[in-house]
Amino acid sequence: MKTFDTLADLAASVGQDVAVSDWVTITQAQVNLFAQATGDHQWIHVDVERAREGPFGAPVAHGFLTLSLLPVFFDSAMTVRQSAMGVNYGLNKVRFTAPVPVGSRLRAHLHLLSAEPIPGDGLQMCWAVSVEREGAEKPVCVAESLVRRYP
Numbered sequence: 001m002k003t004f005d006t007l008a009d010l011a012a013s014v015g016q017d018v019a020v021s022d023w024v025t026i027t028q029a030q031v032n033l034f035a036q037a038t039g040d041h042q043w044i045h046v047d048v049e050r051a052r053e054g055p056f057g058a059p060v061a062h063g064f065l066t067l068s069l070l071p072v073f074f075d076s077a078m079t080v081r082q083s084a085m086g087v088n089y090g091l092n093k094v095r096f097t098a099p100v101p102v103g104s105r106l107r108a109h110l111h112l113l114s115a116e117p118i119p120g121d122g123l124q125m126c127w128a129v130s131v132e133r134e135g136a137e138k139p140v141c142v143a144e145s146l147v148r149r150y151p
Contacts, residue, residue: 001019001076001077001078001079002018002019002077002078002079003078003079003080003081004078004079004080004081005080005081005082006080006081006082006083006151007080007082007083007121007122007123007149007151009080010078010080010112010115010123010125010149011115011123011125013112013115014112014113014114014115015112015113016111016112017109017110017111018077018078018110018111018112019077019078019110020077020107020108020109020110021072021073021074021076021077021107021108021109021110022073022076022077022107023105023106023107023134024069024072024073024076024105024106024107025103025104025105025106026061026065026066026100026101026102026103026104026105026106027102027103028048028059028102030061030065031045031046031059031061031062031065031102032046034061034062034064034065034068035062038062038064040062040064042062044056044059044060045059045060045061045062046059047059048102056099056101057101058101058102058103059101059102060099060100060101060102061100061101061102061104063096063141065100066096066100066106066131066140066141067091067094067096067141067143069106069108069131070088070108070129070143070145071088073107073108073110073129073131074086074108074110074147077108077110078110080149082151083149083150083151084150084151085149085150086147086148086149086150087147087148087149087150088145088146088147089124089146089147089148090146091143091144091145091146092126092143092144092146093142093143093144094141094142094143094144095141095142095143096140096141097138097139097140097141097142098133098136098138098139098140099140100133100140104133104134104140105133105134106131106132106133106134106140107131107132107134108129108130108131108132109129109130109131109132110127110128110129111127111128111129111130112125112126112127112128113125113126113127113128113144114126118148120150121150121151122148122149122150122151123148123149123150124146124147124148125146125147125148125149126144126145126146127144127145127146127147128142128143128144129141129142129143129144129145130142131143
């Protein structure tokens with residue numbers, strides 16, 4: 001885990017690959033709960049037997065489930081000691097570039113694109129996030145994530 005003392009220390013990392021998260025294993029239970037929460041019960045996600053005969057050979061996680069793990073990835077990748085709170089501010093770009101079969105292990109690579117001061121002595125950052133699936137050649141998700149942090 002990468003540790004920064006202050007938001008200014010983090011802001012000094014603009015243009016750099018800052019951190020890599022821990023691995024997260026995607027389970028069928030997670031996929032089912034996500035389907036329940038969102039109402040997206042597409043068979044490629046929740047019907048294990050049918051999905052084995054489908055285009056991916058196994059059930060796959062929802063793209064938005066992968067995206068919703070961004071806070072988990074950020075939390076395991078880095079901390080700012082003198083920051084009490086962070087909030088998601090939005091996304092500029094998102095692409096789901098490859099499927100995530102249930103049982104896959106994912107981690108995120110975090111590259112800080114920009115960091116701008118905001119009211120409340122905060123910092124708005126734009127992160128290039130690339131979510132990797134263990135053993136795969138290309139990422140499963142790429143996104144520009146906007147995050148605000150406050151002291």
